[in-house]
Amino acid sequence: MFADSVQPPIVSLFSSTGSNPLSLFSVHTDDALPSDSFVHLLDDATSLPNPPEPASPISLPQMLSHPNNSEIGHELRQTVLHIQSPTLRTTSICCPPHFVPLSSSTSRGDLGLRHEWLHMQVRNVGREWSFEVGIVDSARRLGIIRCSTFQTSCPTLHLPLAFPAASSNPLTHWADISLHLPSFIPHFSLMSLRHVENNQDSEDEDEVETRAQQRVPTSGAPVPSGKYSHIAYVRIFATCRLRRIWFSDSGNKQGLPWEFQLYGQ
Numbered sequence: 001m002f003a004d005s006v007q008p009p010i011v012s013l014f015s016s017t018g019s020n021p022l023s024l025f026s027v028h029t030d031d032a033l034p035s036d037s038f039v040h041l042l043d044d045a046t047s048l049p050n051p052p053e054p055a056s057p058i059s060l061p062q063m064l065s066h067p068n069n070s071e072i073g074h075e076l077r078q079t080v081l082h083i084q085s086p087t088l089r090t091t092s093i094c095c096p097p098h099f100v101p102l103s104s105s106t107s108r109g110d111l112g113l114r115h116e117w118l119h120m121q122v123r124n125v126g127r128e129w130s131f132e133v134g135i136v137d138s139a140r141r142l143g144i145i146r147c148s149t150f151q152t153s154c155p156t157l158h159l160p161l162a163f164p165a166a167s168s169n170p171l172t173h174w175a176d177i178s179l180h181l182p183s184f185i186p187h188f189s190l191m192s193l194r195h196v197e198n199n200q201d202s203e204d205e206d207e208v209e210t211r212a213q214q215r216v217p218t219s220g221a222p223v224p225s226g227k228y229s230h231i232a233y234v235r236i237f238a239t240c241r242l243r244r245i246w247f248s249d250s251g252n253k254q255g256l257p258w259e260f261q262l263y264g265q
Contacts (some may be wrong), residue, residue, distance in 0.1 A: 001111030
């Protein structure tokens with residue numbers, strides 16, 4: 001998608017305040033849940049406009065107040081993307097549109113962005129939430145990093161997430177998330193070796209050793225183990241509010257354009 005393009009140090013993939021925020025994304029909702037599964041642009045402070053009927057937004061969690069009764073949780077006076085569903089896996093946005101990761105290599109038409117850092121601004125709406133990012137090594141082996149607020153077993157590298165509890169007096173519902181993508185590649189090999197160890201009782205010792213040397217899971221799918229190459233795709237699942245996704249060459253956020261900053265009311 002961007003492999004043959006000149007790539008500046010900062011690339012904004014999604015901005016909820018842009019003229020066509022979802023132009024690079026496909027949108028997936030659950031047709032069986034028309035009132036509960038939807039993706040909709042609205043104002044964070046007012047939750048307006050309402051989504052088309054019969055869709056109905058959930059009630060958002062309230063934050064604690066200071067002793068003087070002034071609310072410490074700041075809303076954004078901006079348009080944001082509301083992604084909602086009780087069935088997390090059925091409702092999402094994905095870039096590139098309709099990208100389907102393969103088990104052994106990347107498909108044509110992946111993002112092709114070579115930046116090492118992924119950043120996003122997301123709001124806690126009191127429901128479980130998850131996102132995925134696919135990364136590719138120099139041998140074009142695809143690895144999937146899944147971050148979620150719940151723990152689950154899956155054939156991907158899983159990172160647990162936790163939003164601050166309301167009782168901890170956070171200053172805002174919103175959070176900045178940053179991932180240094182190359183640093184996760186060694187963990188795919190460790191995950192692969194754990195798969196091998198879990199199957200030692202059912203496999204020949206020579207076969208186990210061979211699998212460990214090849215750094216592949218027992219399913220036979222190769223995992224990233226070489227030098228980091230690029231980003232394949234990004235997918236954001238329900239339920240959350242999203243303001244921006246961008247990539248950078250550095251994790252240093254100093255000097256970011258002013259529009260990348262969060263402003264409360």
